[in-house]
Amino acid sequence: MKTMPYLLVMPALVLFAAIVIVPLVMTVVLTFHDWGQYKGIDPVFILKNWREVLDDSYYYEVFGRTFKIAASVTVLAAVFGAPEAYILNRMKSPWRGFFLLVTLGPLLISVVARTLGWALLFGGNSGLVNKGLMSIGLISAPIPFMFTETGMVVALAHVLMPYMVLAVWAALQRLDPQIENAAVALGAGPFTVMRRIVLPQAMPGILSGAIIVFSLAASAFATPAIIGGRRLKVASTLAYDEFLNTLNWPLGATVAVILLVVLATVVIVANRLVERRYARVFG
């Protein structure tokens, strides 16, 4: 009976060991290999690729852009997604389910199709977004969205928004509406209720949503590739280029491994901080 659980997990375990762990280790090994235009991949152990990435300011620029975009997307998603989750949570039954479907549904629609929608909306200086913003007098001159960081941030915020709404929504499910009513009965204004009652209880959701959105934004591929075009690179599109256009696999693998390590560090540290801060709430 002791071997039973091992027998049950064995098939999946074997598959994951063979198809996940081995290739990942091989990718790390690949970063130490040499590469030449004519000789291809040379299985030696050198630090050339790491030196190249760590010495060249171009790579710092690309990684800087990647994390700047990810941070902006996270802030946008939190600022606009959290209130929406709160509003959804206060809706009555049939509407609530309907609008939850409308808000979360896009998550399951092809990211290529959603990004194509933004490319159409941005579409040069005469795009619908610029026309709309100018007609309501919010801006006087068209903002370039296509092939810019601004465009990437807006499109990614849309693509990842459902994750934030979902995380905050899950946190708000634990909120007892009677506490809000009690605060109001005790004379608290709507602003105080929001600041002292709702926000503290929604905070774990906002933070865990922020971690998800940040890591997905920093590793996003299709959206930055379509909106950024061929020139404005982020880490993932740079790695893609090295792999499928330049064919310098060791260099591309180095970029990808750096992205993986930095992201894993950020996510683990952030998770620790959130858990420690809210240990009392969860415990």
Next chain:
Amino acid sequence: MSRNGPVALLYHALFVIFMLAPIVVVCWVAFTPEGYLSFPTRHWSLRWFYAIARYPEFISAFWQSLVLGALSSAIAVGLSVPAALAIARHRFPGREAAAALFMSPLMIPYIVLGIAFLRFFTLLGIGGTFTGLVLAHIVVVMPFALRLTLASAAGLDRAVEHAAVSLGASEWTVLKRITLPLVVPGVASGWALAFINSFDEVTMTVFIAGPGTATLPVRMFLYIQDNIDPLVTSVSACVIAITVAGLVALDRAYGLERLLVGRGHDGR
């Protein structure tokens, strides 16, 4: 509970417009009668939907995605059920590590997975083949399949199984007649969620799909990189229509919230 005020409702309306705008725009442009990108107002046409028929690579990519999604999700679910039963009801050394390993594809950027698979499959000689795609997709959809299977395995009432045993059922009969039927709802929704994720996956697949095995999102992505024309909007509109139909069906059957959050209100 207090109700949403007018400001909240206005905000909500703007938010919904923001969420739906790009999706609506794609479908709108797909009906243009012109040969270039435009927003049709007075004249609508289905010409770009008919045009899809002249591009067999989109049609074959669609079938490719469909078969790939169905097959890899089925295998992922098949691996998830025993794993979920072990993780949900046994305490054994390495249990947490196994669960973390099966969930790890959610943590690893898909770009890194794509690169790792490309290198590995090329060395194995299955680069660009359907076999490679299936293996990679099983891994990527496994977390979705496992999470919902795990939820239903953890929610099982052991008393029912004990009752069956006390009535003389063998271990095999209990598994076949009691345990498996009870986890079927979780397994079915796990398969559906896995299928949708496989069907939409582009980042990892773009690395390992060969010219003959490109899935629909990969074809769309590569096409868009070269040029954006009404053809790709009509293809996208079809994909959106199919996904929305699937979503509505899933929502009716299980509830989208339960599917995405992974548990119902009663779960906590």
